[in-house]
Amino acid sequence: MIAKTMAEPHSDDGAPQRHPRLAVTFAARLSFDDVHHSYHGKETIRGVSLTAEPGEVLCLLGPSGSGKSTLLKIAAGIEAQSRGRVMINDREVAGPLAFLPPEKRGIGLMFQDFALFPHMTILDNVRFGLTALGRKAAVAEAHEALDRVGLAHYAASYPHVLSGGEQQRVALARALAPRPGVLLMDEPFSGLDSRLKDTIRADTLAILRESRATAIVVTHDAEEAMRMADRIALLRDGALVQVGDAHEIYRRPADLFAASFFAEINEFQTRVQQGRVETPLGTVPAGNHADGTRVSAAVRLSDVTVAAQGGEIPARVLSRRFIGVVEILELAVPGSERAIRSRIRADLLPKGLRDVTISVKQQDILVFEKER
Numbered sequence: 325m326i327a328k329t330m331a332e333p334h335s336d337d338g339a340p341q342r343h344p345r346l347a348v349t350f351a352a353r354l355s356f357d358d359v360h361h362s363y364h365g366k367e368t369i370r371g372v373s374l375t376a377e378p379g380e381v382l383c384l385l386g387p388s389g390s391g392k393s394t395l396l397k398i399a400a401g402i403e404a405q406s407r408g409r410v411m412i413n414d415r416e417v418a419g420p421l422a423f424l425p426p427e428k429r430g431i432g433l434m435f436q437d438f439a440l441f442p443h444m445t446i447l448d449n450v451r452f453g454l455t456a457l458g459r460k461a462a463v464a465e466a467h468e469a470l471d472r473v474g475l476a477h478y479a480a481s482y483p484h485v486l487s488g489g490e491q492q493r494v495a496l497a498r499a500l501a502p503r504p505g506v507l508l509m510d511e512p513f514s515g516l517d518s519r520l521k522d523t524i525r526a527d528t529l530a531i532l533r534e535s536r537a538t539a540i541v542v543t544h545d546a547e548e549a550m551r552m553a554d555r556i557a558l559l560r561d562g563a564l565v566q567v568g569d570a571h572e573i574y575r576r577p578a579d580l581f582a583a584s585f586f587a588e589i590n591e592f593q594t595r596v597q598q599g600r601v602e603t604p605l606g607t608v609p610a611g612n613h614a615d616g617t618r619v620s621a622a623v624r625l626s627d628v629t630v631a632a633q634g635g636e637i638p639a640r641v642l643s644r645r646f647i648g649v650v651e652i653l654e655l656a657v658p659g660s661e662r663a664i665r666s667r668i669r670a671d672l673l674p675k676g677l678r679d680v681t682i683s684v685k686q687q688d689i690l691v692f693e694k695e696r
């Protein structure tokens with residue numbers, strides 16, 4: 325392979341160097357320390373403290389406008405925070421003591437619009453960010469980066485011959501070529517066809533693992549975050565709601581927002597009475613919530629079990645919608661004006677069945693203090 329024979333590094337004047345400049349990726353730790361940011365007087369980031377550990381894939385997840393991109397831009401050095409610090413490997417890169425420009429932070433960037441330069445070959449596109457190396461070494465590194473994403477054979481081609489997915493991989497090669505300690509990715513898959521997305525996401529994850537870089541990935545899609553992330557940081561209105569792995573956040577959401585962001589839920593508004601929270605799907609102990617407290621109870625659609633008979637609560641089927649592997653049922657139950665929804669395996673119930681029973685485990689009735 326060309327990469328190995330040409331990898332002998334040279335400085336710009338062609339003189340051989342003793343040590344390769346970009347030999348290995350050393351995954352870096354990136355920390356936000358009480359970061360605030362305002363935009364035209366509006367506080368867009370409100371005191372975020374968060375660390376991406378070396379080699380970890382950390383997803384910043386939240387609805388549109390929650391501040392994910394702003395946080396990523398602050399990490400990159402494209403945007404400056406109004407308060408707090410950003411550290412990379414315990415070195416302040418943005419804060420009261422220092423501000424390093426993006427190119428001095430040892431980071432790679434891959435943003436939503438990953439456009440390649442159409443008039444440059446694939447190799448030159450990847451070589452673009454390797455300005456710190458002499459020409460030969462840069463070509464060798466670019467070849468190696470292309471090889472890592474499985475596209476070395478396209479080195480001499482131009483971007484227009486590639487499919488969307490291949491272009492995305494070239495963009496990934498370009499971001500990884502300088503062997504950044506941290507790769508920052510903003511909605512990297514949002515421009516892709518939904519059928520392609522799963523494969524390309526899996527490929528990207530494999531390449532990230534292999535390159536061993538720390539990655540911070542912005543997404544608004546909870547399922548995407550669960551598929552990719554070692555840990556997820558859930559944001560709302562510029563503040564962290566919860567940080568944890570997919571299982572932790574899904575199973576023990578910090579609040580109603582977190583619960584509803586990760587799964588479709590049935591929601592009930594009520595008050596604690598005699599230490600208990602009563603819902604049309606069952607009654608549970610109120611835990612720490614005092615009598616009289618207004619609470620929201622949530623039950624995920626997939627936690628509402630429906631059976632022809634034998635369940636605890638009688639229900640009537642109002643509608644059934646087949647959506648592939650599962651179907652969504654709307655059910656009338658005593659004590660609830662609104663229909664209860666359930667997500668069950670498709671074709672579990674006989675066609676045309678109207679009267680059914682439903683059951684919900686106590687532990688699947690989640691109780692949260694009512695916000696605002």
Ligand code: ADP
Binds near residue numbers: 390391392
């Ligand atoms: P997200 O990436 O989660 O969609 P952003 O970080 O893009 O959120 O935006 C967070 C908030 O900051 C939004 O309320 C947005 O209106 C505001 N904001 C950030 N940058 C700009 C900008 N350049 N112009 C206008 N509003 C901005």
